Amino acid sequence: MKLEGIHHITAITGDAPGNVEFYAGVLGLRLVKKTVNQDDPTVYHLFYADEQGSPGADLTFFEYPGARPGRAGAGMVHRIVWRVASAEALDFWEQRLAANGVATQRTDDGTLRFADPEGLDHELVVSTVPDAPLIADAPDVPREHALQGFDAVRAYTGDPARSETLLRETLGFDGGDDGRWEVRGDERGGRYVYDPAPDVRPLPGAGTVHHVAFATRMDEQDAWQERVTRAGARATPIIDRFYFRSIYFREPSGVLFELATMGPGFGADEDPAHLGERLSLPPKFERLRSQLERTLTPLPDPRAARTSA
Secondary structure: OOOOEEEEEEEOOOOOOHHHHHHHOOOOOOOOEEEEEOOEEEEEEEEOOOOOOOOOOEEEEEEEOOOOOEEEEOOOEEEEEEEOOOOHHHHHHHHHHHHOOOOOOOOOOOOOEOOOOOOEEEEEOOOOOOOOOOOOOOOOOOHHEEEEEEEEEEEOOOOHHHHHHHHHOOOOOEEEEHHEEEEEEOOOOOEEEEEEEEOOEEEOEOOEEEEEEEOOOHHHHHHHHHHHHHOOOOOOEEEOOOOEEEEEEEOOOOOEEEEEEEOOHHHHOOOOOOOOEEEEEHHHHHHHHHHHHHHHHOOOOOOHHHHHO
């Protein structure tokens, strides 16, 4: 069995409308699912991805309106790394972000760093892998410059050696030198990188990552749950999230991991041509629709606005 790279990354926002404006409007991702947090269905769970809603490009947010700003520390992912096609794409994003009031930094490694309005760090790198690019068709982002899916997440830890056995022997990651790990399946791969933890108290909140999920094949989820449990990682039972099936556990550094299946996918309850256009509720939450449609914050449609501009 092999993990197929990063499936999705889930973060926290205190401002769903602003979140949509930034990720769908500025970054050009497609809002592929507008649903609710299945552990707290009174709040949004928003999913952004490529045009098909593919694992590997799926950035999600729980909205807790007015949530206080968080602070990444030991045991937390602190940066999301995206692939782009070329140095010219980095130039495009440097200019586009500046035009939208977002400060950027070009690094000595030739990458581009920036943060979203709530402080969540991002980095763009020129892709060096054969994975198919996962691209959203934003009307004002040239396809050759679009984001191409996840390359890595970077996490803080005070002791990266504690995680080596689980990453290498249980989950099948390779590497480990300087805290740099990679997992690669038959279709895709992704990296998991450690940085020294700052001397601050971790504070979950707006602008922080809640968990990172790695992709499994549908017919291997039971075996992964058994393998992780045997390794002593205290995995949850398999949880049916309707759009995928999940298990959760903390790796020894403290980061919350999820293993999520590469299906059924977001077309389970919507026409793929119209993903994210209405509130989608898994069947067990459908009884709450009228209440939720009255209380959830109305969201903008930045893609439609930019198409008509």
